[in-house]
Amino acid sequence: MTMNYNQARETMVEQQVRPWDVLDARVLGTLATLPREKFVPEIHRALAYADVEIPLGPGQRMMKPVIEGRTLQALALQEGEEVLEIGTGSGYLAACMGALARDVLSLEIDPALAALARTRLDDCGLGNNVRIENVDALHFSTERRFDAICVTAAVDQVPSLFLQWLRPGGRLFVIHGRSPAMEAVLIRNAVNGPSIESLFETDLPYLVGAAPAPQFVF
Numbered sequence: 001m002t003m004n005y006n007q008a009r010e011t012m013v014e015q016q017v018r019p020w021d022v023l024d025a026r027v028l029g030t031l032a033t034l035p036r037e038k039f040v041p042e043i044h045r046a047l048a049y050a051d052v053e054i055p056l057g058p059g060q061r062m063m064k065p066v067i068e069g070r071t072l073q074a075l076a077l078q079e080g081e082e083v084l085e086i087g088t089g090s091g092y093l094a095a096c097m098g099a100l101a102r103d104v105l106s107l108e109i110d111p112a113l114a115a116l117a118r119t120r121l122d123d124c125g126l127g128n129n130v131r132i133e134n135v136d137a138l139h140f141s142t143e144r145r146f147d148a149i150c151v152t153a154a155v156d157q158v159p160s161l162f163l164q165w166l167r168p169g170g171r172l173f174v175i176h177g178r179s180p181a182m183e184a185v186l187i188r189n190a191v192n193g194p195s196i197e198s199l200f201e202t203d204l205p206y207l208v209g210a211a212p213a214p215q216f217v218f
Contacts, residue, residue, distance in 0.1 A: 005037050008049040012036075012065050016051050022069035024076070030099045031069055038124050039092035039117075054090075057113060059205055062090050063152065067184075067202060074186045074199055075148045075173050077101040082144070084165060086137040087152035087207060091117025091127070097150065098130040105144070106130060107137045109208050137162075138209045146170060153207035154182050163187065163194060178212060179203050 013032045022028065037048035040062065044054050054062040063071070071093070077083060077100040085094050088108035094117065098104045104127075108114035114134040121127030133140075138159060145167040151174040158176050166172060166189040175184045184199040206212075 003037075003046060005035065005048070009033075009036065012049040016064075016066050017069040020066040020070060022066070022073050024073045026100060027069060027072045030072070030096050031065070034092070034095055034099065034126070035124060036065070036092055039090040039095070039120050056089055057110060059208075060089060060110070060113065060153075061205055062092065063204065067204075068093055068096070070184070070200060071150060071152075071173055072096055072100065074184075075150060075171065077148055081147035084144075084146040084149045085152065086149065086162070088114055088117045088132050089152055091120045091130075091132070093150065093152060094130045094132070095121055095124070095126045098127045101148070102129060104130040105146075106132045107135050107140060108132060109134070109136045136209065137207070149173070151175070151207065153210070154179075154204040155207055155210035156212040157210075158187070159210070163189065175202060175204050 009032055013028055037045050040048040040054055047054055051064055053064055056062055081101045082103045083097050083101045085106040088094055088106040094104055094106040111134045114132050118132050146165055147167055147170050149162055149172045154175045158174055162172055168189055170189045172187040175182050177183050180203045181201055182203050184202055186197045188195045
């Protein structure tokens with residue numbers, strides 16, 4: 001039996017994403033249009049529109065659709081904006097952001113995931129405005145500044161480096177803290193210093209190199 005992905009996509013938007021207070025019309029339209037199943041490992045394709053995280057490789061998981069929806073809504077990307085994504089993963093969120101913004105630079109530490117994400121974007125005819133770099137974001141250097149930054153894995157503490165890459169008035173979406181009660185926040189690069197808006201609680205794998213230091217108990 002062949003799965004009706006169009007119907008599954010519509011059901012995901014109406015029964016998962018919208019009830020979780022994702023009401024931005026452009027975000028809902030993007031999620032209802034982009035073929036999420038093309039970015040899911042073939043072995044898990046039947047779960048492409050389920051309310052679950054999907055394994056991508058060692059220690060990496062694709063976020064639930066509701067988290068992706070809330071992330072995109074919080075960033076409120078505009079058509080002329082430049083975006084930095086930290087953690088390409090499957091490439092799906094990069095494709096969504098590419099549909100909403102002018103330009104996306106996505107950083108991925110795993111070379112296999114970076115290459116696979118690029119292939120998926122090209123196969124779908126998406127992401128002509130998405131560039132993927134195989135690099136460790138914690139050791140990345142650039143003179144560019146971005147209107148929005150999206151971190152797709154958790155950090156124990158938000159690296160100050162990430163905030164330095166924001167333009168004045170830019171915003172950073174990041175999930176920080178300790179499992180199992182991490183906090184998703186939106187940090188705005190305001191004139192008087194960063195302002196932080198708490199969004200929701202969740203639990204994600206840590207960005208490589210951004211996990212808490214081990215606690216030794218004697």
